[in-house]
Amino acid sequence: MQLISTLATIGFVLPLFLALVGVLLARRDYGVAAAWGGGVMMALLVALAIRGVLRGDPDLPHFPSGHVTLAVAFYGGLLAIYLRGGLNRDRTAVPVILATLAAIALLEGVSRILLTEHTWVDVLGGFAVGSLGLLATGCPWAVRRIRAGSRLWLAATLAVATPIAFMTVGWLDGLIRHWVTL
Template sequence: MRELSLRLLFVWIICILFTGIFAYIARSIHVQSISNFDEPIIDFVQGAESPGVTSIMKLFTTIGSTTSVVLLALLILGVLVWKKHRAQAVLFAIALAGTGILNQVLKFVFKRERPDFHRLIDISGYSFPSGHTMMAFSFYTILAYIVWRNVVNSGSRVAIIFLATMMIIMIAVSRIYLGVHFPSDIVGGVLASSVWLFASIAFYQRLQRQKSGNLQTK
């Protein structure tokens, strides 16, 4: 129990820290002092433009789209329910649904306009924080967490973490490359989804530990 309490304390400290960094970025956007961070990264990423790279980036943006995420999420939820991992299915659903709601709320609050230069695809809506990044981070991180808990093979664990990390990075970078997000939108998205995701996992672990304790006392 003491180990769990210390773990939860660490998670809440991380959540508070990430919230503080998110607030700092949001303030920097508001006072228009974030360009020194955004512009060099945009120049570097978009400097790699070529027809082949553009096709790859459009592919990753499509993978990170709402339609793709919903279809993949339904497939994974079906597998979890079929395998009788109902608690993990609930965690997975709550993590993704909460991320989507949080993103829409934050976009409405900050109402940052998207970049208006060198845009390779047409898109509407506000820019901060990046919805693609938030959903990609939550989707692939929670998926990696669930696989980690259900697979004992170390090679499979390493593989899912590597795959999850690469998918998150590529989807996030594709948004900068295609000119629809600032890098600060990406960082803000990772921070926001991290807070929601870590809190959700911490709550899930606490409930599972309590459930296990109740079963042992019966």
């Protein structure tokens, strides 16, 4: 469960996010990069704002779950971007990618409850706030398809950046938590 929880820590997602947005910008998919980047950032800022308001409430000290918020906005947005690339003749990859990215977000909520870091209310709040970011990712001005070949570039970038994210997650997560009170 700890591994699943790591997949949605800010220290793990940030290098992946920056690399993937960088690829979208390099491929001139500006609208998609802006929508996804804005959606993820909006979800995190809303979660931080809610946490700030509820900081003194003993019943909701960890509401909403930042891990679940990030998992839904990041991995759900990645799925939306992948699907924007259009469907190839080989449609077998779509259900596999859909199941994988959805499973990460769902398992993130389960792992946070099993690790006793959050209650189910915190997790549902994380899903709601993350869904706001996901809606921003799918906003109408960015619905156009990503450029031909961008999905392959995104997959290659993800394959290269994931091991780097695993190596730097402890250091980067500690650094971010030092500067941002969660």
